Amino acid sequence: DIVMTQTPLSLSVTPGQPASISCKSSQSLLHSDGKTYLYWYLQKPGQSPQLLIYEVSNRFSGVPDRFSGSGSGTDFTLKISRVEAEDVGVYYCMQSIQPLQFTFGPGTKVDIK
Amino acid sequence: EVQLVESGGGLVQPGGSLRLSCAASGFTVSSNYMSWVRQAPGKGLEWVSVIYSGGSTYYADSVKGRFTISRHNSKNTLYLQMNSLRAEDTAVYYCARVYCSSTSCYAGRGLYFDYWGQGTLVTVSS
Numbered sequence: 411d412i413v414m415t416q417t418p419l420s421l422s423v424t425p426g427q428p429a430s431i432s433c434k435s436s437q438s439l440l441h442s443d444g445k446t447y448l449y450w451y452l453q454k455p456g457q458s459p460q461l462l463i464y465e466v467s468n469r470f471s472g473v474p475d476r477f478s479g480s481g482s483g484t485d486f487t488l489k490i491s492r493v494e495a496e497d498v499g500v501y502y503c504m505q506s507i508q509p510l511q512f513t514f515g516p517g518t519k520v521d522i523k
Numbered sequence: 524e525v526q527l528v529e530s531g532g533g534l535v536q537p538g539g540s541l542r543l544s545c546a547a548s549g550f551t552v553s554s555n556y557m558s559w560v561r562q563a564p565g566k567g568l569e570w571v572s573v574i575y576s577g578g579s580t581y582y583a584d585s586v587k588g589r590f591t592i593s594r595h596n597s598k599n600t601l602y603l604q605m606n607s608l609r610a611e612d613t614a615v616y617y618c619a620r621v622y623c624s625s626t627s628c629y630a631g632r633g634l635y636f637d638y639w640g641q642g643t644l645v646t647v648s649s
Contacts, residue, residue, distance in 0.1 A: 458640060459560075507633075509631035514569070
């Protein structure tokens with residue numbers, strides 16, 4: 411089974427400053443169809459998770475452009491160009507290259523300094 | 524607007540049963556893949572089950588043989604029947620619509636959760 415790891419597990423950011431979260435998978439998430447099956451979710455306090463990024467770098471509908479995703483193979487990064495107060499919560503990466511083996515990372519908790 | 528509203532959670536004794544419901548609006552449940560994902564208190568996210576638009580169903584090993592996912596097409600509602608509940612099943616259960624962008628959706632590759640409900644808490648305790 412693929413194992414997803416995230417660093418850091420906790421991050422405190424000053425509003426207006428950038429933030430970066432790393433996600434690594436134990437196997438490549440690049441499929442022979444050319445797609446890389448890596449996703450990012452944000453779970454705000456007391457809320458359900460919401461999709462931010464699909465297939466490494468595609469922002470989901472309504473997601474602000476201060477969020478960006480990058481990476482390839484086994485190493486991925488979510489960046490927030492200028493953190494806002496509403497961005498606090500836990501960020502999860504997830505893979506779905508293994509059939510019916512949705513694996514989430516442990517989560518990175520982001521709060522405001 | 525896509526909306527998912529779960530209900531049916533509560534306190535149940537070990538070995539007991541519970542049925543969760545997820546009422547959908549803004550799209551047709553039977554035309555989509557749908558899933559249940561759970562989150563134990565203070566823990567991360569764990570996929571539980573998926574039902575394909577064609578009706579095929581799949582489960583995480585941790586619930587296989589105990590949980591059953593189903594849908595009622597005319598009510599546009601997703602269900603999760605949970606039997607033989609254990610303390611480790613205690614969690615918030617989210618229903619989620621599943622999107623697939625791969626060419627092998629049937630194989631379960633390239634699926635992801637694009638819309639989530641607010642969740643319903645299931646507590647298994649004596």
